[in-house]
Every structure is written in structure tokens, then in C-alpha cells.
Amino acid sequence: MELSCKTEYALLALMALADGYGRDEPVQISQIAQEQGIPDRYLEQLLATLRRGNLVRSQRGAKGGYFLARSPWQINLLDVWACLEGTTPVTQPAATTPERAVIHHIWQEVQQATHAIWQKYTLKDLCQKRDSLRQRDLMYYI
Numbered sequence: 497m498e499l500s501c502k503t504e505y506a507l508l509a510l511m512a513l514a515d516g517y518g519r520d521e522p523v524q525i526s527q528i529a530q531e532q533g534i535p536d537r538y539l540e541q542l543l544a545t546l547r548r549g550n551l552v553r554s555q556r557g558a559k560g561g562y563f564l565a566r567s568p569w570q571i572n573l574l575d576v577w578a579c580l581e582g583t584t585p586v587t588q589p590a591a592t593t594p595e596r597a598v599i600h601h602i603w604q605e606v607q608q609a610t611h612a613i614w615q616k617y618t619l620k621d622l623c624q625k626r627d628s629l630r631q632r633d634l635m636y637y638i
Contacts, residue, residue: 503580506542507619508532510576511626513552514568514619522554522561542580549579568623574614 512528525543529536543562546552553565564571591597 500581502542503577505532505534505539506546506576506580507573507622508534509539509542510546510551510564510571510619511622513562513564514623517564517568522559522563524561527561546576546579549575551575551579564619568620569618571619572615573617573619573622574611577614 509528509532512531513523516523525536525539528534529539534542543552543554547554547562547565550565551571552562554560554562591600
């Protein structure tokens, strides 16, 4: 697994939507793009993919934009990754030697651990960690 630019941008956009969760006003693409430094056109495509994956919903019109389709604590990072990147097959060719069998076994463990970590964290967790970092950066030391 690799963190693609597409997944990183999507997570940034979803965090912006998580910040607006519970409000009746949708978040506009231009606002997210400007705050996060994501090209508008690319963000449109990402949000359309996330909408098809039932992670966000959209509202049309002059005051249109995007909302999270579920609460931030109900969307884990694996949901986002799977929506954008698809699932990775864990099947590997048969190991022909004990050395290859060991390597394949370790690689499978790595994939399972990565999968578990992506599943463990939610958008809410990302926002809380971000807020914690912001708070730490605001502290003054005497």
C-alpha cells in the first residue's frame, strides 16, 4: 500500500467536510481547494468518486456543495482508501523455496497490519490529531 496523492487530497477534503459536519450549509469545492491547495478540477473528480462511494453527498444550486454522508466517526480511512484505490489482492504466487515462503509470509503480515491501521482510524481521529498539533504549535514557552 502506498499513500497516493489522490488519497491524500481526498483525506484533506474529507477533513474539511468533517469540520463542517452538523451544520446545514454545504462546503463548497472552491473553499476546500483554496484552504488545502488542491486544484479545483481535480477536487471535483475526487468528490464525485467519493459521492459514488457513498462517503459524501452533494447539494446542487448556487449555495450547493458537499456534506459527509455519514458522521466523521463512522468513516474510517480504509473506507476512503478502498473507494479511491480499490482493494489489493493479497494472493501471491506460490513460494518455490523456503526463503521465498518467508518473504511472502512477512509481506502478507505487513499488508494485514496496514489494513488494520487504516481501518482503526476515522476522520474524527484525523481531525482530533490535527487539532492537537495546532494547539501544540500555539503554545508559548517561557
